[in-house]
Amino acid sequence: MANFxxxxxxxxxxxxxxxxxxAHGTFETPAFMAVGTAATVKAVKPDDVRATxxxxxxxxxxxxxxxxxxxxxxxxxxxxxFMNWDGPILxxxxxxxxxxxxxxxxxxxxxxxFKSHIDGSxxxxxxxxxxxxxxxxxSDISMVLDECTSFPVPKEEAAQSMRLSxxxxxxxxxxxxxxxxxxxxxxxxxxxxxxxxKQSLAELTSIGFDGYAIGGLAVGEGQKNMFSLVEKLGxxxxxxxxxxxxxxxxxxxxxxxxxxxxxxxxCVLPTRSGRTNQAFTRMGEVNLRNARxxxxxxxxxxxxxxxxxxxxxxxxxxxLAITKEILGAVLLxxxxxxxxxxxxxxxxxxIEAKEFSNFEAEFKxxxxxxx
Amino acid sequence: MANFxxxxxxxxxxxxxxxxxxAHGTFETPAFMAVGTAATVKAVKPDDVRATxxxxxxxxxxxxxxxxxxxxxxxxxxxxxFMNWDGPILxxxxxxxxxxxxxxxxxxxxxxxFKSHIDGSxxxxxxxxxxxxxxxxxSDISMVLDECTSFPVPKEEAAQSMRLSxxxxxxxxxxxxxxxxxxxxxxxxxxxxxxxxKQSLAELTSIGFDGYAIGGLAVGEGQKNMFSLVEKLGxxxxxxxxxxxxxxxxxxxxxxxxxxxxxxxxCVLPTRSGRTNQAFTRMGEVNLRNARxxxxxxxxxxxxxxxxxxxxxxxxxxxLAITKEILGAVLLxxxxxxxxxxxxxxxxxxIEAKEFSNFEAEFKxxxxxxx
Numbered sequence: 030m031a032n033f034x035x036x037x038x039x040x041x042x043x044x045x046x047x048x049x050x051x052a053h054g055t056f057e058t059p060a061f062m063a064v065g066t067a068a069t070v071k072a073v074k075p076d077d078v079r080a081t082x083x084x085x086x087x088x089x090x091x092x093x094x095x096x097x098x099x100x101x102x103x104x105x106x107x108x109x110x111f112m113n114w115d116g117p118i119l120x121x122x123x124x125x126x127x128x129x130x131x132x133x134x135x136x137x138x139x140x141x142x143f144k145s146h147i148d149g150s151x152x153x154x155x156x157x158x159x160x161x162x163x164x165x166x167x168s169d170i171s172m173v174l175d176e177c178t179s180f181p182v183p184k185e186e187a188a189q190s191m192r193l194s195x196x197x198x199x200x201x202x203x204x205x206x207x208x209x210x211x212x213x214x215x216x217x218x219x220x221x222x223x224x225x226x227k228q229s230l231a232e233l234t235s236i237g238f239d240g241y242a243i244g245g246l247a248v249g250e251g252q253k254n255m256f257s258l259v260e261k262l263g264x265x266x267x268x269x270x271x272x273x274x275x276x277x278x279x280x281x282x283x284x285x286x287x288x289x290x291x292x293x294x295x296c297v298l299p300t301r302s303g304r305t306n307q308a309f310t311r312m313g314e315v316n317l318r319n320a321r322x323x324x325x326x327x328x329x330x331x332x333x334x335x336x337x338x339x340x341x342x343x344x345x346x347x348x349l350a351i352t353k354e355i356l357g358a359v360l361l362x363x364x365x366x367x368x369x370x371x372x373x374x375x376x377x378x379x380i381e382a383k384e385f386s387n388f389e390a391e392f393k394x395x396x397x398x399x400x
Numbered sequence: 401m402a403n404f405x406x407x408x409x410x411x412x413x414x415x416x417x418x419x420x421x422x423a424h425g426t427f428e429t430p431a432f433m434a435v436g437t438a439a440t441v442k443a444v445k446p447d448d449v450r451a452t453x454x455x456x457x458x459x460x461x462x463x464x465x466x467x468x469x470x471x472x473x474x475x476x477x478x479x480x481x482f483m484n485w486d487g488p489i490l491x492x493x494x495x496x497x498x499x500x501x502x503x504x505x506x507x508x509x510x511x512x513x514f515k516s517h518i519d520g521s522x523x524x525x526x527x528x529x530x531x532x533x534x535x536x537x538x539s540d541i542s543m544v545l546d547e548c549t550s551f552p553v554p555k556e557e558a559a560q561s562m563r564l565s566x567x568x569x570x571x572x573x574x575x576x577x578x579x580x581x582x583x584x585x586x587x588x589x590x591x592x593x594x595x596x597x598k599q600s601l602a603e604l605t606s607i608g609f610d611g612y613a614i615g616g617l618a619v620g621e622g623q624k625n626m627f628s629l630v631e632k633l634g635x636x637x638x639x640x641x642x643x644x645x646x647x648x649x650x651x652x653x654x655x656x657x658x659x660x661x662x663x664x665x666x667c668v669l670p671t672r673s674g675r676t677n678q679a680f681t682r683m684g685e686v687n688l689r690n691a692r693x694x695x696x697x698x699x700x701x702x703x704x705x706x707x708x709x710x711x712x713x714x715x716x717x718x719x720l721a722i723t724k725e726i727l728g729a730v731l732l733x734x735x736x737x738x739x740x741x742x743x744x745x746x747x748x749x750x751i752e753a754k755e756f757s758n759f760e761a762e763f764k765x766x767x768x769x770x771x
Contacts, residue, residue: 351467355729
């Protein structure tokens with residue numbers, strides 16, 4: 030088995046073109062990871078996820094620890110086998126989910142205790158425990174436990190929270206057992222405060238991780254603040270390690286973040302939008318419920334080679350949306366993932382050709398956020 | 401284009417082995433048609449429907465006339481193109497659905513008037529209109545408009561209803577435009593009263609149809625009554641025309657009806673069960689929500705070659721059921737259709753080998769209705 034590795038091949042200014050090797054194969058970067066929260070990329074079969082160009086998926090420790098439980102997944106041969114995905118899997122630490130159900134959770138130095146959103150049962154998540162769970166899942170890339178602050182938050186609160194996250198990062202690192210092909214990423218916290226973010230990054234690099242994530246963004250701070258932070262943090266991050274912007278984002282967010290040196294993303298948007306009749310196309314976002322698609326014999330995107338666009342017209346997709354047919358969610362989720370992967374592929378090619386600015390300009394001239 | 405044709409190749413006592421040719425290709429009989437009510441076999445992509453062994457699908461005139469409307473489907477190139485199914489399609493006449501919403505419909509000599517279950521708008525369905533709609537859909541096999549009585553119903557009521565259906569059958573036949581490869585089936589009515597059924601059959605054969613359906617069964621009369629009627633009607637039906645038992649049924653219903661000379665079936669059971677976490681296997685019916693599957697690393701059916709059984713264990717399907725993930729409906733619907741088509745394939749082979757009794761005995765020794 031190969032070592033976990035990030036190979037940086039090319040760049041175009043700050044934008045980076047690389048490849049990540051894991052225990053379950055490689056994926057090209059910049060990469061978009063499809064979200065498979067409960068061990069399923071919602072509404073899409075693994076073969077079809079693969080057909081969208083997706084190489085790495087993300088799954089959620091919080092959901093899996095509650096159902097079906099890490100012991101069960103381990104006993105059944107690990108997450109890859111359980112959900113029939115033989116490629117790389119990254120798992121988050123569960124911290125974000127446990128925290129986002131604020132009323133149900135409390136934080137101490139030790140970790141997070143929370144009540145299950147399913148049955149109210151009590152659980153706890155410590156740095157050591159999340160690492161152990163992710164090992165049981167057999168996740169290729171594990172994430173440290175972190176505390177995510179909401180937005181806006183006073184600086185002192187952001188600082189205290191960040192310092193706790195750094196102590197948890199240290200404990201996560203110590204709990205993580207090195208195995209060939211497996212990686213542990215640290216998560217930079219500190220809200221929108223650049224100096225806190227810099228401190229956080231410095232602490233993480235002194236601990237040493239296989240990759241560095243920027244957490245706690247895309248929570249309402251706005252694209253401008255996000256880009257500004259990424260732009261300033263990028264040059265300070267170790268160039269030889271992958272950089273992962275968690276939970277981001279819309280197509281324009283991805284382009285702006287890649288431009289500023291990010292290598293990895295995950296977001297529920299393509300699949301969640303697919304389940305709510307929203308589609309992404311080169312021309313922009315499309316609401317399939319809109320009556321103007323009622324008799325439209327054209328595909329969603331005439332240049333798209335996905336299964337949905339090759340086989341169905343907008344009028345049919347509109348019909349599935351209006352009649353609330355499951356097939357609508359299936360076809361749109363698949364198309365949206367394909368759109369996202371095409372976008373990433375376009376960015377990768379643009380970096381190779383050192384034409385990223387052209388790529389961005391062309392995207393902006395074609396893409397309308399609502400049409 | 402070939403003529404519509406029923407080729408009867410072999411038989412084993414009353415059981416028949418044949419092939420039907422339509423404007424959109426052929427299908428082997430005895431055949432099970434997957435139900436695609438609103439121009440979609442619920443939760444299954446057309447390619448995957450094909451992969452289950454399904455050769456012919458059924459779609460519902462009632463649903464399609466309300467949404468998206470026959471004019472729209474015709475304008476978009478017909479139902480085959482609209483839903484991306486290039487094989488044979490049979491459409492029912494809409495009578496059953498319009499009637500089954502009893503409170504919203506009234507029947508006259510002219511036809512059925514009803515209120516839409518969607519928006520309460522008023523619609524009517526006459527024999528002429530349902531034939532016209534089915535032509536606009538470009539259905540390979542159209543059905544006459546009929547009135548379905550509920551069960552139980554007094555004989556005089558059943559008789560009056562049947563006579564009305566026969567007048568409608570005559571008008572449907574007159575309204576139907578002969579086109580090469582396209583067919584019109586008559587529907588035998590008369591409740592559970594054999595003499596009424598015989599009268600109905602005699603009237604239909606004197607009008608002359610491309611096939612004969614038995615309607616108004618599987619509405620609560622019980623398997624024994626159904627088999628008894630089918631057994632007595634079979635020998636009276638024109639042997640050179642296909643026989644279609646509408647809306648049937650469970651695996652044991654299909655076997656018993658094929659044994660008594662039926663060639664075609666449709667039923668929502670495999671897909672509806674798939675959406676409610678029920679699976680059909682050689683060993684019987686399986687409820688995936690049952691906790692005993694929680695840690696089961698075996699597939700649903702170890703001998704099944706469908707996508708679901710080849711790639712996922714029961715524990716995973718249980719997990720999808722418990723978490724109410726769309727993928728659960730997708731995988732189980734596909735498996736159940738595959739099971740039904742395997743069952744039909746087994747019956748076809750058994751008839752060819754004149755071993756149908758053995759087939760039936762083996763089925764009964766393996767199959768448990770709940771396990």
